[in-house]
Structures are given as structure tokens and as C-alpha cells.
Amino acid sequence: MDSSNDNHLLRQLDEYKSKIREYERLLYHYEPEWDALRHSDASYQAIFENTGTGAFVKEADMTISKVNAQFEWLTGYTKAEIEGRMTWTDFFIEADHDLLITYHADRRSGKGNVPRELACRIKDKHGKIKHVYLTLDLIPGTQKSIGTFMDITPLKRAEDQIVQSKALLSAIVESVDGLIYLVSESFLIEYMNEQLKNKIGHAAIGQRCYQVLYQRSSACPFCVHDQVLDGETVRFEVKNPMDGHWYYSVNTPIVQADQSISHLSVVTDIHARKTVELSHKKNASQLRRQNTLLRSKITQRSKFGNLVGKSKPMQAIYEQIINAASSDATVIIYGEPGTGKELVAHAIHDMSERRQERFVPVHCGAIPENLIESEFFGYVKGAFSGAGTDKQGYIDFAHQGTLFLDEIGEIGPHMQVKLLRVIEGGGYTPIGSNQVRQSDIRIIAATNRDMKERMESRRMRKDFFYRIHILPIYLPPLKQRKDDLPLLIDHFMMLYGGKKNLLPINDRMMAQLMAYDWPGNVRELQNVIIRYSHSQKIELMESTLQPIDATPPEPVAEGSNLGPLRAMIDAYEKKLIEQTLDQNRWHRSKAAGLLGIDRKTLFTKMKRHGLLR
Secondary structure (H helix, E strand, O other): OOOHHHHHHHHHHHHHHHHHHHHHHHHHHOHHHHHHHHHOHHHHHHHHHOOOOEEEEEOOOOEEEEEOHHHHHHHOOOHHHHOOOOEHHHHEOHHHHHHHHHHHHHHHHOOOOOOOEEEEEEEOOOOOEEEEEEEEEEOOOOOOEEEEEEEOHHHHHHHHHHHHHHHHHHHHHHHOOOEEEEEOOOOEEEEEOHHHHHHHOOOOOOOEHHHHHHOOOOOOOOOOHHHHHOOOOEEEEEEOOOOOOEEEEEEEEEEOOOOOEEEEEEEEEOHHHHHHHHHHHHHHHHHHHHHHHHHHHHOOOOEEOOEEOOOHHHHHHHHHHHHHHOOOOOEEEEOOOOOOHHHHHHHHHHHOOOOOOOEEEEEHHHOOOOOHHHHHHOEOOOOOOOOOOOEOOHHHHOOOOEEEEEOHHHOOHHHHHHHHHHHOOOOEOOEOOOOOEOOOOEEEEEEOOOHHHHHHOOOOOHHHHHHHOOEEEEOOOHHHOHHHHHHHHHHHHHHHHOOOOOOOOOHHHHHHHHHOOOOOHHHHHHHHHHHHHHHOOOOOHHHHOOOOOOOOOOOOOOOOOOOOHHHHHHHHHHHHHHHHHHHOOOOHHHHHHHHOOOHHHHHHHHHHOOOOO
């Protein structure tokens, strides 16, 4: 659109033409002085040599009889090589020979339409082709012609570049998916691209933009014409009243060669995007209102999702759940076994934008170390013996949903590195494959472990810990929120009592329940109410567990045969492990803690003694 460079080159070409005409005037347009000049060799030679162009005299037979120094420089030949020896066609490229011979003959035949100026190409002594501007006229009273060459190769090169630039600019403009037009200071359309012409049905050059585009009798109320004329580039969105579509308009000043300013507008249809954007804003506004209402009522709630309680600690947890649901950051939930970590994770998922997708719980401590990678990342057919088909892992299965990693503290350092890569967007590779896959998941983790202690003992990598410890939620044990016991008891009575005509919990029973410390937390209370629905008795864990007999065995009588010592130790170890597991409802982590061994060691011993369920 910017024609200032074009105009500069055209002005320069006009100046060259003006100079040539001036030189011609000096050479042969002063007819009254021509005879005098012809008799004045010195004056004639001075003018001839100082025209500033390559001047030559051509005889009737096309022989060059005289040239000046500029002609020598331009062609590379010396005067001795040219004068009387070469014809003027010797200097032109072969493709122009016929044209120039005809041109020579027509001038002598007196044809009136023969041009005096001609753009053509010459070839110098070294074979280099140059573009020249040729002027030629007969010397009055003779059959001789006098002419000049002006080297316009740089101008021709610039002209070609301009043509190429215009073609490129035109291609770019027409490839833009939008409406483009240029208007003058008085709102007159100077240019329209094909898309705009097709849209309005005709080319409206010279018409007022507001009349053509908006059928208005005056400038549009949203017009930024004055700002653009002041040199500003203005961008804005506008809804066109003609078609009801939203458009994005970019308005830029264009300075013309005469220093006037035109207004360039590029208008793009953004109706589809704008409709979605407005819909999202409306939904966001509704969500904010719902969130505000939810927060205003939260202190009065006794239930939040599947969580029950209205104590101050639980109100704080509900607030944290709302905050976590509005984000996609990684959450880690700390709490003793039985405090409801999975319920909190599910509540976060159900309130988040991922609620329509899967919630995938993974109990990390229950997965053997040799299977954990295939469980998380899956495998491809033939990856190992028995892999008959491709298998999807947890990471892939939870795509666009939430992956809940319970007991995350049980994952080993090797697997932590691989999960860290997934969390940081590096993807994962199924076993047996060399193709990296991506999965859009939100991770919520949970643990009852002391993570700092596990980092100090190097069972938890620091980089992995700090990547999952972004939004921590700490669940209080039941003994710290006993105000919620009546609500929880009513909830479980309704849930497990069903149509049974259960006796209500009396004051004595309630006092017993309130006095208890609930080491198994809400899960333990749940089990107590389940037992009550069957037996109509309150049986707390402390009264139902039988202590393990830890008294040393009686001395073996001399001569008795009780079997090998190893077998006796194994039998006692099996009995001890089985009894501890029974007392703790086969909760491996708790049983391992009571036995003073880690969970992996307990699993190995259970496998050796045949205690795996």
C-alpha cells in the first residue's frame, strides 16, 4: 500500500528524462545557432563531451561516426574501436536488432509516429547487459542522427523489485482472512481487497466508507479516523449492526508521498470466537455467583459432598476444597488412615472443570514394585511374555480427568522420577514402546506418612515432593472434631440401619463414644455403627481386640522333640502376623507399624507364610 518508494523512483526517472531533454536542447533544439555551432568545432565538442550521457553520432548506414567519453565508459570500447568501425546494432542485444533497424528506417522515411525515446538493452565489450534509455533524432539538414544512452540499470532493477514487491504484497493482502480497505482523509475509499468487494458485491472506490460498509449518512459512532490521522494505530472489537457479527478491527495510518495520511483498516470476523468467549464469561459469572452463595452458606452446612461435619476444622476443609477445585494445580491431602482423604479428593474433582471426566483412584501401596510401572504406564503387545494385547495404564485411562494417588509415600524413588516427568509435561512411554505419549491429567495425592522423614531417609525425592506439595490439605483426626460425632453417627445409622428398627443411641452409649479417642478415625466409627446395626451393641475396638500373647515360651523339657528351631520360629511368626492382621482388618500399613517392620517386609513375610488373600 505504501507508494512512497515507487514515487521516489518515478521522480528520479523524470529527472533523468528532463536532463536528457536539456542536453538535446543544447545539441539540436537551438536551430538558429546550429550553423554557428557546426562551424565552431570547440563549442560543439565541449557540448558533445559534457552532456552527462553516452552521446553518439550515427550515419545513414548505421555506422557510428563519433562518440564521447561517457559512451566509451558505458560500452567498454574505445573511440578507435568504435568510430567508423562499428554500427549501432553492434551494441544492442540480438533480440532488439529488428526493432532498431525498423526504428532507423522509419525515422528516415518521415513516419510521424516514430518515438524519439526508447528503453532498450545494450551489451558492453565484456558481455554485460545494461538497461539504457535511448534518445535519438535526426540532425537537421542531414541523414545523420545524434543520440544519447543513459544507464538506467539501477532504476530498472528497482522497478523490477517494485513489481515483485507489489505482486508479493498483493498475494499477502489477498491471503489475509479479513476485509481490507484504505480510505483518504475525507473518508473516500482508495483501495479494497477482493474479499471486501465480494462481500458488498462491487468495487466502491471513491465512495464514503461509512455509506458503503454501514449504510450510514455520517461517520460511525465507533470510528477512530481522527486518532489514525493523528498517527495512532488503534485496535478494537465491534459488533456490526448490519449482519450482527463481531469483528476485530486494526486501523493504521499510511503516510503517502505527498505527506497526506490514509487510513488502512484490516477487519477480521471473530464472531465464532467471540460467541464462545461471551458464553464462557456468562458461565464464569454464574459460577462466581454460585461460589459466593456456596461460601455464604458453607458455615451452615453439615454435609459437603460425601463429607459430614460442621465443626470449625471441617468448615476450613470445605473452604480449601473450593479453592482447590477452582485450580488445576496438584493437591496433596495429609491425614491419618480413615479420615476421608479419598472423599476429599472426590469432592475436589466433582467441583472442578474435569467433573465430566474420570476420577481414577490408585492405591499405590497395594501395587507390587515389579508391576507398578506397567500399571501406571501400560504396555504394548509383545512387550514381555504374556503381553498378548496392548494394555492401557492409569495415566492414559485418566486422560482429561483426575488421577488420585493414595498412599503416595509408598512409591519408590525410581517410579517417582517417571511420575515427575509426567507431572512436568514430559510425557510417558508404555513398556515395550519407544513412542512418548502425553496425557492431560490432574493429580491429587494423599498420604499418612511423614514426608519430611521420608525425604531425610531418601525414600522420597525432594524434587518429587516439592512438585506434588503445591496445594496441601491437612485432614484433622476424628478425636480433634468430636463435635461432628452426632452428625456422623446419624449419617451412618441412616446409611446402614436401612429399614431395621434400630434402637437409638442412648446417652450412656453416646458418652462412651464421645470419650473414645478413635484411633481408626471415621472409618472405625463407620465399622462400629455397622456392627451396631447387626448386634444392637456398641463394641469399640479397645474392648474387642485381644492382646497378643507376648510372654516367653515355657522352657523345653530335656529329651523332648519339638522340631527344628527354624520351623518353630516360622510358625510363631506366622501366627503373630496373622493375629495382627486380623486385629487390624488386614490393613497392612497399620499391621506393619504395630510389628515394627516396613510394609514391604510385611508383604514378603505374608507371601512366604501363604497369608496373601
